[in-house]
Amino acid sequence: xxxxxxxxxxxxxxxxxxxxxxxxxxxxxxxxxxxxxxxxxxxxxxxxxxxxxxxxxxxxxxxxxxxxxxxxxxxxxxxxxxxxxxxxxxxxxxxxxxxxxxxxxxxxxxxxxxxxxxxxxxxxxxx
Numbered sequence: 360x361x362x363x364x365x366x367x368x369x370x371x372x373x374x375x376x377x378x379x380x381x382x383x384x385x386x387x388x389x390x391x392x393x394x395x396x397x398x399x400x401x402x403x404x405x406x407x408x409x410x411x412x413x414x415x416x417x418x419x420x421x422x423x424x425x426x427x428x429x430x431x432x433x434x435x436x437x438x439x440x441x442x443x444x445x446x447x448x449x450x451x452x453x454x455x456x457x458x459x460x461x462x463x464x465x466x467x468x469x470x471x472x473x474x475x476x477x478x479x480x481x482x483x484x485x486x
Contacts, residue, residue, distance in 0.1 A: 364380050370486075393456075
């Protein structure tokens with residue numbers, strides 16, 4: 360299984376970016392697939408996720424109304440459309456997916472399990 364992110368970059372405050380995560384090497388529906396971010400000196404944060412192959416979505420409170428997660432099943436790609444970006448959104452963004460475990464979800468907060476697979480990350484910088 361491989362997850363490859365793309366689409367990061369540098370934008371000004373209020374700008375937009377779209378991240379892509381292309382998954383390969385699997386044949387069945389994910390339990391969860393989504394995006395996490397980590398800024399220097401801060402804990403990793405779940406940003407947005409799809410569960411049960413897209414039956415539902417999760418969003419961190421900090422991005423609700425600004426970020427949208429979507430997928431193209433045929434292309435095995437998950438997208439994160441990020442609008443109205445703010446400097447506090449600056450972080451390394453990682454795609455993560457789990458076909459075995461079920462993430463720990465507490466309201467709008469969610470965290471992965473030991474069976475989660477990760478991409479290499481893509482940097483988003485907002486100034």
